Structures are given as C-alpha cells and as structure tokens.
Amino acid sequence: MHCGRTTMDVSELLCLMTLSALTVVVTSASGAYQDVSLTFLLPAGRTECFYQTTTKSDGMDIEYQVIAGYGLDVGFTLISPSGHRLYSDFRSSDGVHVVAFTEDGDYKLCFDNSYSKVSEKIIYFELVIRSNSPSSRAGGLDGVATMTDSVMEYKLEDIRMKMDSVNQHLEKSRQILGVLRAFEARDRYLLENNLWRVSFWSCVNLLVMLTVAAAQIYTLRRLFENNTGTRT
Numbered sequence: 001m002h003c004g005r006t007t008m009d010v011s012e013l014l015c016l017m018t019l020s021a022l023t024v025v026v027t028s029a030s031g032a033y034q035d036v037s038l039t040f041l042l043p044a045g046r047t048e049c050f051y052q053t054t055t056k057s058d059g060m061d062i063e064y065q066v067i068a069g070y071g072l073d074v075g076f077t078l079i080s081p082s083g084h085r086l087y088s089d090f091r092s093s094d095g096v097h098v099v100a101f102t103e104d105g106d107y108k109l110c111f112d113n114s115y116s117k118v119s120e121k122i123i124y125f126e127l128v129i130r131s132n133s134p135s136s137r138a139g140g141l142d143g144v145a146t147m148t149d150s151v152m153e154y155k156l157e158d159i160r161m162k163m164d165s166v167n168q169h170l171e172k173s174r175q176i177l178g179v180l181r182a183f184e185a186r187d188r189y190l191l192e193n194n195l196w197r198v199s200f201w202s203c204v205n206l207l208v209m210l211t212v213a214a215a216q217i218y219t220l221r222r223l224f225e226n227n228t229g230t231r232t
Contacts, residue, residue: 128171
C-alpha cells in the first residue's frame with residue numbers, strides 16, 4: 001500500500017515527517033489473507049489518499065472509524081482501477097465496504113477533511129485482501145510429501161481444510177479486536193471531552209451561585225442599614 005495527498009508543499013512534508021511518530025502500521029499476510037491496519041492524522045482542510053494493488057477476482061474488505069476530532073466525521077471515497085467510484089460517504093463517523101471481486105490495478109481510498117477548516121481528525125482503517133483462487137487457499141501445506149494412498153490424501157485434505165478454517169477464524173478475531181480497540185479509543189476521547197465540558201460548566205455554575213449569594217447578602221445588609229437610619 002502507498003499513499004498520496006492531493007496537494008503537497010514543503011511545509012506539509014515537514015508536518016507529515018513530524019506526525020510520522022503517531023502513525024502505526026500493522027501488515028500481516030497469512031495464506032489467503034493480506035491485512036493492513038493504519039491509524040493516521042488527517043489535518044484540517046486536507047484530503048489523504050491511499051493506493052492498494054490487487055489482482056483480478058480477489059475480495060477486499062474496508063472498514064474505517066474516526067477516533068478523534070471535532071464532529072467525529074470524515075468523507076470517504078473508494079475508486080476502482082478503471083476510474084469508477086464504487087463507494088462514497090459524506091461526513092460519516094465509520095463505515096464498512098466490501099468489494100466481492102476486484103480488478104487488476106490500484107484501488108484508490110481517499111479520506112476527505114477539506115470541509116473542516118479548523119479541526120484535524122485521527123482515523124483508523126483496516127483493509128483485508130481475500131484471495132478467492134483455490135491455489136492460494138491451499139498454499140499452507142503444499143510442501144507436504146505426496147501420498148499415493150487415497151485415504152491418506154483424504155485425511156491430509158481434511159486437515160488442510162480445518163487448518164484453513166482455523167486460520168480464517170483467527171484472522172477474523174484479530175480484525176474484531178482491532179475494531180474494538182478503535183471503538184475504545186473513540187469512547188475515551190468522547191469521555192475526556194465530556195469531562196472537560198462538565199468541569200467547565202460546573203465551575204461556571206459555582207461562580208454564578210457565589211455571585212448571587214454575595215449579591216443577596218449585600219442587598220439584605222443595605223436594607224437593614226436603610227431601616228436603621230430611618231428610625232433614628
């Protein structure tokens with residue numbers, strides 16, 4: 001996977017080099033799966049695009065979430081190698097898109113924050129490439145010695161199918177854990193933001209209460225002072 005930005009100058013390049021410490025990339029390829037997970041910072045007023053090379057008849061799953069940033073929303077576009085816009089989301093907090101059969105070439109994934117002039121967004125997304133060809137699914141045990149006995153071949157095929165099934169379940173579990181971590185990060189951001197708001201308005205209410213109490217005490221004292229002066 002490689003990425004590109006729609007507009008780039010020297011200051012933006014220096015900014016990207018500074019923000020590279022906040023970027024985490026995890027890539028794993030096991031059997032029929034290729035999994036890419038990425039968390040990156042999308043500046044305000046910018047569009048970030050990534051490119052993923054695929055082969056014909058593969059499957060592709062894309063899932064993204066906005067973890068932090070005002071509004072927790074972003075625009076998303078998926079464009080095929082032939083130039084067709086497959087999916088387009090406008091100001092969405094998360095999304096899941098599936099391409100059943102891919103084309104040969106580079107798919108373009110773009111995240112748009114151009115409508116926001118102030119707030120930057122932290123975005124997590126995961127991309128899974130699933131090979132639908134039988135040869136790649138059987139790649140894990142192709143090096144096993146060939147058995148002439150039909151019973152042994154059947155048992156080996158059964159073991160291979162079970163191992164592929166276990167591998168697929170493990171990959172799916174890892175993907176779900178990654179999504180849950182992204183949800184946890186977003187919930188923590190919302191909690192911290194709400195805590196700041198609650199603390200701020202609590203202080204404002206306390207200040208108003210103290211001001212009203214002081215004004216009432218001052219008013220009562222002035223009333224008693226006026227009554228005393230009138231009687232004398």
